[in-house]
Amino acid sequence: MALVAVEPSYQSKGIGTKLVAALEEEVYKQGGIMIYLGTDDEDGKTSLSEGDLFEDTYEKIKNIRNLDRHPYAFYEKQGYKIVGVFPDANGFGKPDIWMAKRIRDK
Secondary structure, three states: OOOOOOOHHHOOOOHHHHHHHHHHHHHHHOOOOEEEEEEEOOOOOEHHHOOOOOOOHHHHHHOOOEOOOOOHHHHHHOOOEEEEEEOOEOEOOOOEEEEEEEOOOO
């Protein structure tokens, strides 16, 4: 397991992109085929924190909106896709957003 984070004052400078690329390269070298990651929404930064995620779950994932610079958008730019959510994982209305990317072809 790895933790990738960039100090807010250094964000939007390409550092996160380089860190993710380096992680993907290392996982690839070790024979990995997928990377899964979780990105919490503990602060109401996505539309998934609005309402009950146990109702219309897939529709809410499909129509997710970034309300305040949530990192899921960064990971989407790196080629990751949302593959699921854990409603209320961090308290009511505070889901975990799970994303994945295939880094090796068949």
